[in-house]
Amino acid sequence: MTRSADPTTSVDDIVRNSSIEIIPLKGAQEKAAAVPAETTVTMTCSPKFGLSRTLDHVAAARRSGHRVVPHLAARMVDDRRALRDFVRRVTDLGVDELFVVGGDGEEPVGRFREAAEILEELGEFDHGLSRLGIGCYPEGHPKIADDMLFEALLRKQQHADYMVSQLCFDASALAGWLRSARDRGVTLPLRIGVAAPLQIRKLIELSVKIGVGRSVRFLSKQHGLVGNLLLGRAYEPMELLLALGEEMSFADFSVEGLHLFSFNQVDATLDWLFRAGGAEEAG
Numbered sequence: 414m415t416r417s418a419d420p421t422t423s424v425d426d427i428v429r430n431s432s433i434e435i436i437p438l439k440g441a442q443e444k445a446a447a448v449p450a451e452t453t454v455t456m457t458c459s460p461k462f463g464l465s466r467t468l469d470h471v472a473a474a475r476r477s478g479h480r481v482v483p484h485l486a487a488r489m490v491d492d493r494r495a496l497r498d499f500v501r502r503v504t505d506l507g508v509d510e511l512f513v514v515g516g517d518g519e520e521p522v523g524r525f526r527e528a529a530e531i532l533e534e535l536g537e538f539d540h541g542l543s544r545l546g547i548g549c550y551p552e553g554h555p556k557i558a559d560d561m562l563f564e565a566l567l568r569k570q571q572h573a574d575y576m577v578s579q580l581c582f583d584a585s586a587l588a589g590w591l592r593s594a595r596d597r598g599v600t601l602p603l604r605i606g607v608a609a610p611l612q613i614r615k616l617i618e619l620s621v622k623i624g625v626g627r628s629v630r631f632l633s634k635q636h637g638l639v640g641n642l643l644l645g646r647a648y649e650p651m652e653l654l655l656a657l658g659e660e661m662s663f664a665d666f667s668v669e670g671l672h673l674f675s676f677n678q679v680d681a682t683l684d685w686l687f688r689a690g691g692a693e694e695a696g
Contacts, residue, residue, distance in 0.1 A: 481506075585660060
């Protein structure tokens with residue numbers, strides 16, 4: 414379950430309050446079922462598979478006893494009726510939280526182009542959801558200017574309850590962005606988006622693909638990366654979290670937990686969480 418930050422929030426606290434992102438690909442239902450029931454699963458959506466695939470995997474995860482947060486991409490919603498139908502179907506499954514994003518599609522399938530429009534529409538009816546999350550971009554967006562991103566974030570926070578940061582490997586960049594966001598009036602609690610353990614070569618490929626090239630360039634400068642890359646070793650996020658803990662107070666900046674981008678490497682993610690004290694050992 415998600416919970417709010419408190420004055421004693423530490424690296425251990427935010428690790429214990431982790432959610433694991435899963436992509437609804439083949440085999441993802443079994444991967445979600447392996448996650449301990451007390452750890453929240455978030456289920457993505459994409460133009461390639463459509464909202465029906467997301468709903469199928471949300472239903473399967475609920476059947477296996479998990480708390481699930483579906484992602485909803487604005488550009489994948491046809492119209493107001495489709496939005497209400499999606500919300501009705503997830504709440505019927507016992508879902509009480511939704512993560513709203515703009516989406517990666519070049520062209521929207523219907524009237525919605527950005528997350529703010531979905532959030533505003535959700536405010537027009539009794540949706541039954543108790544918590545709404547949105548994304549944020551500590552290292553910017555390849556297609557949107559930083560000032561526009563902050564303006565959009567301020568608009569969206571009127572309807573949202575928390576934000577999740579895009580994948581980042583640079584503690585100083587993330588801490589600096591969060592200070593700037595707080596100074597600009599962004600008050601939403603933050604769930605830090607970090608890469609779960611993954612082979613460094615694959616992590617670099619995926620990170621470039623999802624548009625966080627600037628952070629990858631930072632990662633590429635780190636001592637020992639080339640040697641680890643050649644040896645096929647995996648990236649782990651603890652060094653980043655410890656560095657963040659030195660840069661800022663998690664409590665003072667309302668950091669409530671982690672959002673682990675697993676890239677469906679769920680076994681490795683659970684192993685790291687167990688070693689870091691954030692989950693029970695997987696059965």
